Structures are given as C-alpha cells and as structure tokens.
Amino acid sequence: MEMKIGSKSNKIKYYFLVPALTVLIFMTIVPLIFSLGVSFTNYSPTRIGSWSFIGFENFIRTFTDSEIGTSFINNVIFVVVSVTIEFVLGMVIALLLNRKIRGISFIRTMFLLPMMVTPVAVGLMWRWLLNTDYGLLNYFIEQVFGITSINWLGSYSLAMPSIILVDIWKWTPFMILSLLAGLQSLSQEPIEAARIDGASNWQIFRYVTLPRLKNIIFVILLIRTIDCLTRSFDVVWTLTNGGPGLSTELLSLRIYRLAFKFWETGYASAVSWLYLLLVIFITTRFISYLYKQEF
Numbered sequence: 001m002e003m004k005i006g007s008k009s010n011k012i013k014y015y016f017l018v019p020a021l022t023v024l025i026f027m028t029i030v031p032l033i034f035s036l037g038v039s040f041t042n043y044s045p046t047r048i049g050s051w052s053f054i055g056f057e058n059f060i061r062t063f064t065d066s067e068i069g070t071s072f073i074n075n076v077i078f079v080v081v082s083v084t085i086e087f088v089l090g091m092v093i094a095l096l097l098n099r100k101i102r103g104i105s106f107i108r109t110m111f112l113l114p115m116m117v118t119p120v121a122v123g124l125m126w127r128w129l130l131n132t133d134y135g136l137l138n139y140f141i142e143q144v145f146g147i148t149s150i151n152w153l154g155s156y157s158l159a160m161p162s163i164i165l166v167d168i169w170k171w172t173p174f175m176i177l178s179l180l181a182g183l184q185s186l187s188q189e190p191i192e193a194a195r196i197d198g199a200s201n202w203q204i205f206r207y208v209t210l211p212r213l214k215n216i217i218f219v220i221l222l223i224r225t226i227d228c229l230t231r232s233f234d235v236v237w238t239l240t241n242g243g244p245g246l247s248t249e250l251l252s253l254r255i256y257r258l259a260f261k262f263w264e265t266g267y268a269s270a271v272s273w274l275y276l277l278l279v280i281f282i283t284t285r286f287i288s289y290l291y292k293q294e295f
Helices: 004-017 018-038 059-064 067-099 103-117 119-129 137-143 158-185 191-198 202-230 233-239 249-258 265-292
Strands: none
Touching: 018 158, 018 233, 018 265, 067 103, 067 158, 067 202, 067 249, 067 265, 103 158, 119 137, 119 158, 119 233, 158 233, 191 202, 202 265, 233 249, 233 265, 249 265
8 A cells, every 4th residue: 555655656746847847848849949940941920931941051151141250250259258357357366365354255245246137237237337428437537547438339449348348247256256166175285285395376376276176167167158158148239239330249149130130030040050059069078178087
C-alpha cells in the first residue's frame, strides 16, 4: 500500500511541471522553430500569401550586406572595448577592496546600485546627463575647462565612446563584485609565503594571485561577453537609436529594424540565427578552453 502511494506521489509532482513546460514551449521553442522556417523564405507581414521558399538566399545576402557588416564591426568594437575596460577597472577596484576596510558592506551595496537600475532608465538618465544644451556633464566641463557644447550623442566620433562609457558605468560593478568574491575565496598562505620571501605586490599579483584566479576570470568574461552581445539593445536604443547614421547600430538593433521597420521578417530571422550561431561559437570556445584547463 505504501509503495502505491509513493509511486502516485512521484507521478503527481511531474504534473505540476506541465503549466511551466507549456509556457516554455509556446513562448520559446515554437517561435524559435518558426523563425528558423521563416529564414528560408521571403516572408513579410506586408505581403501575406505572396511569399515563397527561397532557400539560403537570406543567409547569403547577410554576408554581402554592407549595413550588416557595419553593425557587426560596431558590435565587435562595443563588446571588446567595454568588456576589456570593465575587467581592468573591476580588477583594480577589487584588489583595493580586498582588505579590511570600515564600511565595506556599505561600499559593496553602493556598487550594486548601477546594476539594479533597468537599462531603459539608465539610457534615459545618461541621455539627460550627456545632453548638448543642458546636460550636467557639459555644464561641469564648461565650468572647469571652458569647453562648451560637446555633442556626445550626435557626433560620429563621440557617440560610440559615449555608449561604451554608459555600459562601463552600469556593468563594472558586476566585475568588481565577482572578482572580489574570487579574491576572498583564495587561500592566503601562498600570498603570505611570497611576501616573506620578499616578493613585491606586483609579483604577488602576477605570479601568485592571477594564476589561481584564471578560471574564475574566464567564467566572468564569458558571462559578461554573452551579456554584452545579447542585452545591449535597450541602452543603445534610448541613447542614440543607432545613430548618428549607423555609427552606433549594433546587430540586435539592425535585426529589430529589419523585422519591425522594413518588415523583412525572413531576412531578419536569417540574420538573427547567424547571430545566435556566433554567440554559441564564442561560448563553446570559452567552455572548451576551461575544460582544457581542468576547470
């Protein structure tokens, strides 16, 4: 009797998964399969019933589209520069905080605040701060250096550095807290032994701390790289809308425009699938390296 009751209770728990699985299938898997099928057609909502199967034409077009190429280059610049500066700043500040300091809990909480702000709010806030006419940053520069009316978001040369600056402000705290957690998880005996042997702070960091943090660093860089590739649409859209021209248009923004402005749904699906494959390739390269390092 107990066996039957136990087996029934084991089956019941799987029934509770049905609502979540149903939502997952219809909100994720079905659209994914639909977009893959549409990517092989010239489908557009503006010409329902007149679209047809065109094979790999959308994918081939992607490699010859100059605007896609520009967006890809913008994406590479944005990701490489943002993640690199965030990592360097995060490591320096984490090393400074990795000691007994009064109020360290308060400092950590303050570092969390930029991460808690929604991307759209971040974009709107910085759009106000960087405004050419009444932005606080321009006001400060004018008072200190006497330079007036810097067009941060409307200049071809300054728009990309401006959105990179905003991304650094928002996500450097993630690097700081992650690296600080890694530093505090390390055993102190090798560091103390190196200090007794006369090693300088730089030598301790270079030859003792950094090698033991290597795997943690790669995991953090992987998370941040994927995040930067896939979740930068909101800030760029609210700050520059991809402009001026195409100078700050990332691939995610280009895909959005293709699908919902130019109504080239089939082509947008093909570009999005190639973008997904790129992210998967980068992720697998990171993971394979970690396995080689016996992570």
